[in-house]
Amino acid sequence: MKIKKKLLLGFGLLFVVVLVLGAISVYYIKVISETANVTLKNNYNTLTFTREMRSVLDENDLPLTSPASNTFNKALQKQENNITEPGEKTATDSLRKAFNLLINHAADLKQMQQAERNARLQLKNIEGLNMHAIELKNEYTHSTVAKATLYLGTTAFLTFFILFILIVNFPGFILNPLRELADGLDKVSKRNYGTRLKFDTSDEFAQLAEAFNSMAVHLEDQENTGLTKLIAAELRIKILIEEIQGAVLGLDEKQEILFINREARKILNLGEKPVTGQSVLVLSKDNPSLKALLEHNNPEHTLKIKHNSKASDFQQRSFEVVVPNLKTDLDSLQVAGYSVGTIRILQESKE
Structure with a gap:
């Protein structure tokens, strides 16, 4: 009814x-x-x-x-x-x-x-x-x-x-479904897309629950699709940086390591210990090679790093990653860019 x-x-x-x-x-x-x-x-x-x-x-x-x-x-x-x-x-x-x-x-x-x-x-x-x-x-x-x-x-x-x-019944008849709907929306906002609403009625609240469940399924599908694409993109990037000739080091805006290839581990003397997610500022205190890398950003400056028991000259290239910042201000959409980190590439100089 x-x-x-x-x-x-x-x-x-x-x-x-x-x-x-x-x-x-x-x-x-x-x-x-x-x-x-x-x-x-x-x-x-x-x-x-x-x-x-x-x-x-x-x-x-x-x-x-x-x-x-x-x-x-x-x-x-x-x-x-x-x-x-x-x-x-x-x-x-x-x-x-x-x-x-x-x-x-x-x-x-x-x-x-x-x-x-x-x-x-x-x-x-x-x-x-x-x-x-x-x-x-x-x-x-x-x-x-x-x-x-x-x-x-x-x-x-x-x-x-x-x-x-x-x-007695009228407030609960209206407020209880609204309370369940608010709880469901709060869970969905926290990416708990498995949340479902079920009202044992045939009124408008049942239609609302059906629309909510359809939205949750759609968001879950989008989340899974986006996550799959993100994982695939991450795998491609990892394969790509491993195949690049030279050392590749990716840092976020907090100067924490996002990714690093094997060549960079060797050149910077980082070994096989896990460094992803760690701050390069902290690691550089005990690592002269990493410290020299951070102190020199000039692409014309040649870095001398001790590698394979000998000092070698490396040319450094640094790329800043800038992404658009989209936010709604009143009735207008403002677009601005901000830095989310840098990618540094070291290649051994050939005499």
């Missing part, structure tokens, strides 16, 4: 979870709000109406006066338009009948008292129905809150879990 798809999948899943969390929150807030509004709108209003009607009965004697009857009738009409609970309509109808007897001037006092008792009983029934409804709705609200808490808590836990997985 590509890195882009993995990122889209991870953050897409997180987005969906957050969206579900928001939807659940909005839904249950709406449900709880509507439940509370209905409770206040219906049941609380009914309790207000019954309190007004009971106040009329408590504050007035029988028979009811016209203002008291009007107040009771207005509250009763409001209650008739606000019937919401089962059994409330029957109680309200009975209350209407009792009120009609209370305002019936043809009824005697005993009938009115009986109607008043019946009205108070129906008011009590209506209040009881609405109080019971308030309790049920309050329990329903608490149940809804508990359910919303459970769902929101579960969704929040899932959100945290997904975030935790992303936080």
Whole structure:
């Protein structure tokens, strides 16, 4: 799976979870709000109406006066338009009948008292129905809150879990391959061309590992080819200097011996001891012939060196080896030469 798809999948899943969390929150807030509004709108209003009607009965004697009857009738009409609970309509109808007897001037006092008792009983029934409804709705609200808490808590836990997985895995998912790539490049820079990268994925990092391994193989091939050419060139030079008539001595920029042929060993009295890599300045301290060679660079000056138990004259030729120094300076390529050593050739003078 590509890195882009993995990122889209991870953050897409997180987005969906957050969206579900928001939807659940909005839904249950709406449900709880509507439940509370209905409770206040219906049941609380009914309790207000019954309190007004009971106040009329408590504050007035029988028979009811016209203002008291009007107040009771207005509250009763409001209650008739606000019937919401089962059994409330029957109680309200009975209350209407009792009120009609209370305002019936043809009824005697005993009938009115009986109607008043019946009205108070129906008011009590209506209040009881609405109080019971308030309790049920309050329990329903608490149940809804508990359910919303459970769902929101579960969704929040899932959100945290997904975030935790992303936080733990995402840095390693990106940084570990980059760290391996940096280590591989460091090894290749030290000419360890056998370094290989392997990512057990099918994303862009696998393609990067394939390109890195291809580069390492190519560099290894180039290194082997260059080394082979270098060894071949060194062998050719050794054969060449051995075949040259005369003594040949090669020095690097540190005045250390790079190569020397057999003739030079004989003339300079160096014998068969290994001298390659040694400083001629150090060797010349105990070797007068080598010291004379280093002190005279004039090709017209003839060197007198004791050789084969006799002093012989030798003509010296010196060649400085200069190689180009290529370096990049800003946007321009500067070419300069510097010396990497000298080659000295001694040939015996012929009289």
